[in-house]
Amino acid sequence: MYLRQLCCVQLTRSPAFAVGFHMAGIALIGCGTVGTQVFRILASREDRFTHLAGAPLEVRHVVVRDPGKKRDPGIPSTLLSSNAEAAISDPAVSIVCELMGGIDEARRILDIAIANRKHVVTANKALLAEHGASLFSAARSAGVSITFEGAVCGGIPLIDAVRRGLIANEITAVYGILNGTCNYILTQMLDRQTSYADALAKAQSLGYAEADPTLDIDGTDAAHKLAILASVAMRENIAFNAIPMVRGIQDLQLTDLIAGRELGYTCKLLAVAERVDAGVQLSVRPTFIPSSHPLAKVDGAFNAVSIYGDAVGHVLLYGRGAGGGPTASAVVADIIDTAIGTAQATFDRLGPYADGAKAARVVPTDENETAHYIRVELVDRPGGMARIAQVLADEGISIASLVQHAPEGSAGSEGVPVVATTHVTRDDVVHRAVDVMNKLDVVRGPVVCIPAIEERPEF
Amino acid sequence: MYLRQLCCVQLTRSPAFAVGFHMAGIALIGCGTVGTQVFRILASREDRFTHLAGAPLEVRHVVVRDPGKKRDPGIPSTLLSSNAEAAISDPAVSIVCELMGGIDEARRILDIAIANRKHVVTANKALLAEHGASLFSAARSAGVSITFEGAVCGGIPLIDAVRRGLIANEITAVYGILNGTCNYILTQMLDRQTSYADALAKAQSLGYAEADPTLDIDGTDAAHKLAILASVAMRENIAFNAIPMVRGIQDLQLTDLIAGRELGYTCKLLAVAERVDAGVQLSVRPTFIPSSHPLAKVDGAFNAVSIYGDAVGHVLLYGRGAGGGPTASAVVADIIDTAIGTAQATFDRLGPYADGAKAARVVPTDENETAHYIRVELVDRPGGMARIAQVLADEGISIASLVQHAPEGSAGSEGVPVVATTHVTRDDVVHRAVDVMNKLDVVRGPVVCIPAIEERPEF
CATH class of the missing domain: 3.30.360.10 (Dihydrodipicolinate Reductase; domain 2)
Known part of the structure; x- marks a missing residue:
């Protein structure tokens, strides 16, 4: 049925990256643990990467705060500088690899890179989490890509x-x-x-x-x-x-x-x-x-x-998810993805932070629904457990289990710990019940409440 | 050091797929569990996929052995035929999606697709395992891509x-x-x-x-x-x-x-x-x-x-790793990858079965090195364990553990089971020791030998 509505469309446009990408020069901005590993991997696998990308991936600049500081001997001192603007504006640089971290200065660097129509590779999670949508929009306007595999869970692709x-x-x-x-x-x-x-x-x-x-x-x-x-x-x-x-x-x-x-x-x-x-x-x-x-x-x-x-x-x-080697593994993959043109196609077509993508409708915390674990320390006299069960019942909370829990080595003087688990319930309902429990005279110390995920068939 | 050897190379070539890809018509060859799911996903997400690919992904043919057979009602009967050649040679088809399985007939279909310069998406593991190198070489000569994410472990990317x-x-x-x-x-x-x-x-x-x-x-x-x-x-x-x-x-x-x-x-x-x-x-x-x-x-x-x-x-x-939904998830991803041009770039640049890639130097089984688990049933009299230890020593095999193992509910009449684990040893050495053990008069029934992986720090 859906097929009949379609006419046969010809895909004749060339992807933007086919014309937008011309050079394989790289400016590394920041050279700590990750940057050093990125440099080492690019240097040690030069032949293979040149073969894959069709041209050498040449690190032309390594921008650091203090170029005079002692560093990994594999990084030639002639590449080091503290001038990010000059490195980025080098016409032979087409990929700016931001590994400095932080937010404000990194944002400034990415703005300069995008303004200079340089592709960006970054592992900066804080920056993207705060400024992702506007950075991606700017990059799209400039016809360049931002890749960020290293920003989330290091080496995991x-x-x-x-x-x-x-x-x-x-x-x-x-x-x-x-x-x-x-x-x-x-x-x-x-x-x-x-x-x-x-x-x-x-x-x-x-x-x-x-x-x-x-x-x-x-x-x-x-x-x-x-x-x-x-x-x-x-x-x-x-x-x-x-x-x-x-x-x-x-x-x-x-x-x-x-x-x-x-x-x-x-x-x-x-x-x-x-x-x-x-x-x-x-x-x-x-x-x-x-x-x-x-x-x-x-x-x-x-x-x-x-x-x-x-x-x-x-x-x-x-x-x-962290460390020089794993994160560099992701950053180098992004550099190669950029060099062979697939990063641009993916960026243009598959988002994220697509232009026009709407902000998610986020459920307010109170309306979150999940199972819960609740631990209450009761004074040691009859009726405490019944009172807890009644509080849960009053709020309409369905109890999955309610057990007295005596951890190994616990002394009776600290009270009787009781642990309840609930079925899926709204957070605000559970927290209301916890507030009530905290005021009961049979309860000692603050009630502990931890959300829990129920076992489901698709596990 | 490596940097000085490089001159700055300009990447001016357009990737092949920018000019090689013109249409988004699909011929599904085979429509069992996976094919049906592929069709359903493409149909139900038509709008999103059209937006992503820049043009509709249109299934124009569904080739099956028996077009008259009762099928999922979502597949229009007008699309069904048993003529693969006609479907593949339809000028509006640019992607041939082979989900028929088997080797010889599937190879024939892929040869026809490649000869017609159609991109191939396949989930056929047996075919690629047997004919991967020659199929990929033919596809490269014809300027088309083969993608196969669904062939290995279904939905896992x-x-x-x-x-x-x-x-x-x-x-x-x-x-x-x-x-x-x-x-x-x-x-x-x-x-x-x-x-x-x-x-x-x-x-x-x-x-x-x-x-x-x-x-x-x-x-x-x-x-x-x-x-x-x-x-x-x-x-x-x-x-x-x-x-x-x-x-x-x-x-x-x-x-x-x-x-x-x-x-x-x-x-x-x-x-x-x-x-x-x-x-x-x-x-x-x-x-x-x-x-x-x-x-x-x-x-x-x-x-x-x-x-x-x-x-x-x-x-x-x-x-x-199997099933209609998971495998279709991978096949549809490949179809979109092909439609937006990234499949071709990846195929051309990143292999596998790259033209000129050499056949791996495979270590003969006998020379494989691994730890081993060995179980021997001994007749119940003194000295058996010592004889086993001596056989291992004679072959120079380093023992990690040697224990008498009495499984729950086992009766003494069946002999005394002894389990040895070795450190990393060549397979042929261990198998020689097992052959010797099998001939010992203290040993009842065939000795069981199972390779084991030793725990290593990087785990």
Whole structure:
């Protein structure tokens, strides 16, 4: 039926990149861990990449704050400068590879690159999460591409898989472990039966967490990545500040990780983008995942993303989300994609942040629907559990389980811990019930509430 | 240093696809489960795909053996015919989508398509595993592309990830669970403590295994996929018949799955392509994987592939490897990739089966190096274990563990099972030791030998 409405259209236009791309010179802006690895890979695989791209990929400039600083001996000092404008405006440069990080200065660099009609490769998640839509619009006007595989989950070829590989699908949900630092800490807490503070200290000593780990552990880093990933997956514009719920792992207690595990759940800092009738649910927060789900089995500093498409079902991608080698792997792939012209075609045709793409209708946090885990410390006298059950009943919350949980080594003097799990319920309803519980005289200390994902057949 | 040798080359050529691609008409050859889903997805997302591709993706012909047969009501009968030649030679058709399966007739169809300068999309793993190099060469001569994402692991966007997303890397190893039927059976055997025969019967009753499951369970299907996947990953030509070791799961015994689990291993039908000094090791066979490895946790009818790159480290991709929806997801992505011109650029530039690519130097099976699991049933008298240890010592085999294994419920009358695990050893050395053991008077019944992968830091 649909076929009869079509006339046979001839695709005679040449793609823009066939005429827009003329040179393979590269300006590297920023040369820390990732930039150094990008340089090394390009240098060590020169012959193969020249063969693939049809011309050498020549790094002509390496722009750094302090060109006099001691660096990897493989980077010739003649390439180093601190003058980004001069590097970008070199007529032999066609690709500007921004690896400096930060937002304001990086934005300025990308504006200069786009104004000079240079293609952009970037791994800057914060920048794209804040300014993606306007940068992409400017690049389209200038006829250049922006590629950003390294911005989300380092070496995992995720953006391309979602945008191109799964293009036939409506993506119904994306669940991601997007921050390796948090995942390392949570894995350590359970494996070593240790506190958050001790696990963080170990992560810092091993280099998995920065000296100031705030942006990792408070969920900001994962939310930056979610904004980009969700924009690609949902094909709507989702800016960082549109994510209504961003919580970190800093308040998690080992006792809840253990209690959750006994109920068949594993706690992860989970980034969620889920299409529901009311729009898109977006959140980053500690979440219980059924332990049988592949994401629950992702241990240590790894990242992983589960994507649900209506044709493909469940697809999961797993790998290292940070570090020089993995991120450089993605950046170099983008450089080659740009050099052979496919980046421009993909950018022009497949979005994300397509011109005219509407902002996603984000479901307000209170209306988010999910299962919940609730832990209450009761004073040790009869009737406490009944009161908790009654509070849940009064709010119309359907209870999946209600058990007294005595963690190993817990002393009776601290009260009787009771753990409830609910079926899918709106966040505001559960939080109202928690507020009521917090005021009960049988309850000691603050009630803990952690969202949970129910096991579903498509898992 | 490498930079000074380069002159600045201008990329002025237009990519071939900018001039070679003119129409978006599609001929579907074959319309079973996958073809029907491809048609439905194209029809239901007509508007979006038209917008993406810049012109409608119009299915103009659906070629089937019996056009009169009752089919999905969404496929207009006016499109149906049994004349592939006429469909392919329709000047308005630019993409031939081969979903008929089989080898000889499919090869004939692709030859006709290429001779008519039509782009090819195929999900035919057997065909590419047998004839990939010559088909790709013919397509390059004719200036058309062949895409085949659906041929390996259905909906997982695997080929593109390896070829394009990980292009910066030297791929050192690929380990794959490439057959969902076998993985379902192995998962069932352990979960339900059931025999191979019973698990197969259950798989057949649920539609996870064909009435004649031979090609799945004997490893042939996985080996077809490995030939293609390894060709892409290793960037050398690897034909199906070059894989020196293809074994299936039909002789596996539950007792070995259990014994392996107790030693920290999970048994999977594993396809391996691994670069070693002597060339590429290639095999498909039941293999013990450390239970902590993410591949060991892949349960049921899912597929998953671990890829190790020298920059990216370990990347794993997971999803459904078969079925109409997942495979159609990949086929439709290929159709769009072809329509927007990126398939041609990728095909021309990134291989696989590149013209001039050399055939891989495949390590003969006997020279394969891996750890091994060996189970011996001893008659119940003193000295048996010492004799086994001596045989291994005589061959210079380093023992990782040697334990008497009494599986639950086993009766003493059947002998004393002893399980040895070795460190990495050449296959021929281990097989020689097994031959010696089989002749010992203390040994009852045939010795079981299963390769194992040792845990490594990069896991």
